[in-house]
Amino acid sequence: MTTTPARPICPRPLRLGVTGGIGSGKSTFAAMLRDCGAALIDADAIARAVTEAGGPAIADIRDTFGADYIDAQGALDRVRMRALVFADAGAKERLEAIVHPLVGNAIAQAAAVAAQAGQRLIVFDIPLLTESPRWARQLDAVLVVDCREESQVARVQARNGLTEDAIRAIMATQSSRAVRRAAADFVVYNDALTLSDLQTKARQVAAGFGL
Numbered sequence: 001m002t003t004t005p006a007r008p009i010c011p012r013p014l015r016l017g018v019t020g021g022i023g024s025g026k027s028t029f030a031a032m033l034r035d036c037g038a039a040l041i042d043a044d045a046i047a048r049a050v051t052e053a054g055g056p057a058i059a060d061i062r063d064t065f066g067a068d069y070i071d072a073q074g075a076l077d078r079v080r081m082r083a084l085v086f087a088d089a090g091a092k093e094r095l096e097a098i099v100h101p102l103v104g105n106a107i108a109q110a111a112a113v114a115a116q117a118g119q120r121l122i123v124f125d126i127p128l129l130t131e132s133p134r135w136a137r138q139l140d141a142v143l144v145v146d147c148r149e150e151s152q153v154a155r156v157q158a159r160n161g162l163t164e165d166a167i168r169a170i171m172a173t174q175s176s177r178a179v180r181r182a183a184a185d186f187v188v189y190n191d192a193l194t195l196s197d198l199q200t201k202a203r204q205v206a207a208g209f210g211l
């Protein structure tokens, strides 16, 4: 006798972490994979959402850092907090202890929704993948977007006008390129590439994952 399952059995989606240092181009590359048909879960975007006015991190941030770190609209004052945490490792740890569990829960929920929707590839855009063991646990593979530090600095300066010193202070808190590459299953070297070249690479990677 044969039995028919009540629901079709869907294969589990492949979970690909995409990471890279500030300004490496990881969010650009992750968005290109989304355009090829992957589901995209963006940890930076979730971290911003939980620190918006009324967000679940705001009360703890006010209690821990004081009302000076909350702006007139009730959101995290990002400029003030950036200046604090990238100069004070203890403050960065305290901020992460508030924000990361909320981001972790939201990522798990978003991944469950994407899996339920039958997505074959879920891309997790996670800046701090190699800095903390928290993020890698549920991933099948890690793709690192790598480039020279000079390129990171130039891109971030062009994007938001931070000084080179400020950008290098952020980079100093992040994993080195060597540590990141050592954790990679795949490396995309994003230097001397046009955005169109990067898109071609994204299409190749997506095709390799069956999209």
Ligand SMILES: CC(C)(COP(=O)(O)OP(=O)(O)OC[C@H]1O[C@@H](n2cnc3c(N)ncnc32)[C@H](O)[C@@H]1O)[C@@H](O)C(=O)NCCC(=O)NCCS
Binding pocket: 021, 022, 023, 043, 044, 047, 048, 051, 076, 077, 078, 079, 081, 082, 085, 092, 095, 096, 099, 100, 103, 127, 128, 170, 173, 174
């Ligand atoms: C310090 C904050 C307020 C600065 O905000 P800002 O708008 O300038 O930057 P944004 O959030 O867009 O992040 C830009 C990039 O900075 C780097 N960065 C952000 N947080 C961290 C961190 N905790 N450690 C090292 N680098 C970081 C990453 O490369 C990230 O992609 C903000 O980054 C923050 O709240 N960080 C703590 C939460 C966090 O760790 N987010 C990372 C994803 S979970």
Ligand SMILES: Nc1ncnc2c1ncn2[C@@H]1O[C@H](COP(=O)(O)OP(=O)(O)OP(=O)(O)O)[C@@H](O)[C@H]1O
Binding pocket: 020, 021, 022, 023, 024, 025, 026, 027, 028, 029, 044, 127, 155, 156, 159, 190, 191, 193, 194, 195, 198
């Ligand atoms: N190959 C490229 N050619 C031209 N511009 C690029 C290239 N790669 C990335 N960029 C640009 O560099 C900037 C940084 O890229 P992106 O935001 O993807 O970096 P990121 O690694 O996600 O940085 P962050 O950690 O700050 O979020 C963006 O303005 C993006 O358009």
